Amino acid sequence: MKAQILFTALVLQFSVSLQAQDPEVYRLRLDIPLFDYPQNLSLPGYFPSMNQSLEWSRDFYELGFYGIDALGNAIFRPGNNPGYQLRNISNHAFKYLSGLAFSRYASELPIPLGVWAHEEFHRTVLGEAGVPSKNGNWLFHRWDGTVYGIPDEMLEILKADEPDRLLNSYVAGVQYEVILNRRISTGDFYHHRSLAKNALLLYNAWYVHNYFRFSTSAASDSVKIIAPPHEDPDPALRDYAGADLTAWAADMFNPGLPYTETRDPFPNGEGVNRRVGFSDLSSEAQEYLVRQKRLSLLNFLNPAILFVNRIRLSPEFSFNLFTQYAPTHFGNDIALFVPLKIMDHNLLVNAHRYGNRSAAGYGIGLGVFDFRLSERMSADMEMDLWNQPASFWLNEKKAGGSLSIRPQFIISRAISGYIRLSGKTHGWQMGNPYLEKNLSVQLGMNINVGIPD
Incomplete structure (x- = not known):
């Protein structure tokens, strides 16, 4: 165990040599959206x-890592002299392991952290x-990681009238972990x-893959049997999805069946058992879900997970690159992101493959961030273009795009x-609950705390 901790700390030390030195090092960066x-x-x-x-959940993570950073410095008192090397290594190891523990366990607290935001992503798509x-992971409601308050009849209507929205709601939860990693990276x-929040990046990638592991295992069948005796007799007070990913696969592969016909009756109670086990899926759906589990490993292909937040080729040019996988209402999105720093310009280039059951469309994107317009004003701009499958079963494509300033x-x-x-045409965009065209306006503020000169 000591050898593993030492190795982790040495990798942390080595990664510093691959990163450019900014004129300012930040201890805290908060983005607080006030109105949307x-x-x-x-x-x-x-x-x-x-x-x-x-962003609120990212802010809470920022505050948590800010506290870990301060605590580590207070305990180990690092320095730049050669005699401080052991202190510095111990400090790095303490911060990383504390960050990993915070990511794993604090994420489940009923406050704006991981599980809360995961459920809010479900709720926003449903609300739209x-x-x-x-939200069943909110201290003023209850603490069980659910979304509740929806009767079976409403879910049946939603599947019949708006099947894409129902499918999108199922996978919006894990899309939260994916887009959070993108924003952090x-x-x-x-x-x-x-x-840096390297430990949180690792946890989120593990969370998504582990959810697929659970959904493709016998454990999903066991929970389907074990959970109902502990659930509320009122269908509306139960979690609306059960296991998100098996629910997604069940309804995606059975678009013509009513919602209640793809679920078993609730044992000794009203309504249906909303939990779908892996064995309940057709063989084709099982094979598809197993493929998605493998594809979710792409979320680990991020150098920042291994403490390399930036690769510096020269004082004027730095880059990094990472891949991401996310399930969608039409299948999946596999993406490559390449952040670039060219002199003082922050750029982001990305490419996407949008796949359904048997076909694929493609997309590209470009972002410019912190572009200085004057001494008191800067701007971000993002543009995406896509050609996405119309649905999981239809190979027809729909072209569209988005622009944000x-x-x-x-x-x-x-x-x-x-x-x-920000505006978008018809189509899916991670972090946006609208599948149709939409125009949005957001107001907010940033608080950035650097290390004093």
Whole structure:
């Protein structure tokens, strides 16, 4: 065990040589979205929007890692002198292992962290479809990692009338972990951190893969039997999906069957048992879900998981690259992201393969971040183009795209405000609950705390 800790710390030390030295190292970077139109006016519960869930949870992780960073420095008192090497290694190891423990266990707390935001992503997609629900991992509701408040009849109507929205709601939860890793990886690439969130990247990649492992194993069948005696007799108070990924596969491979016909009756109670076991799926659905489990390993192909947040080729050019996999309502999205730092310019290039049952479409994207317009103003711009499958079964493609512009107004060295204007055509975009065209406006603020000069 000691050898493993020492190896981890040495890798951390080595990774510093691969990263560019920024003029400022940040201890804390908070993005606080305050208002999001139209979601804050149109969703059944108004707050939070999908982006608010994402950023608020990322802020709570930021605060947690900020505390771990400060605690490690207070305990080990690192320094730059040669005699401090053992202290520095111990400090790095302590911070990484503490960050990993925080990512694993604090994520389940009923506050804006991982499980809470995972459930909020479900809720936002459901809310956009007009289906109200409650977060079962919120301290003012209950603490069991569910989305509840939806009767069977409403789910049956949703599958009959809006099947893509139902499918999108199932997989929106794990999309949260994927897009959170994207935001962390690019953010820690562009801005050097005193403690990067490498441990959280590892945990989120593991979480998605482990969910697929559970869903493709006999454990999903066991939970289907074990869980109902502990669930509420009222169908509306049970988790709406059960196991997200087997529910997704069951309804995706049975588009013509009513919702209640793809579930067993609830034992000794009303309604249906919403949990779907792996053995309940057709052989084709089982094979497909197993392939998705393998593809989810792509989320581990991120150098930042191995502490390499930036690869520096020269003082003027740095890059990194990572792959991501996410299930979607039409199948999956496999993507490659390449963040670039060319002199003072922060860029992001990405390419996507959107696959359904038997065909694929493709997409590309470009982002420019922190582009300085004046001494008091900068801007972000992102553009994506795609040609996505119309559905899981149809090989017809639908072309579309999105554009986002975010001017940022610098109030002081630590505080800035922003307005974000974004629009999209028909199509799926991770982090956006709308499958149809949409125009959104967001207002928020940033708080950035650097290490004093």
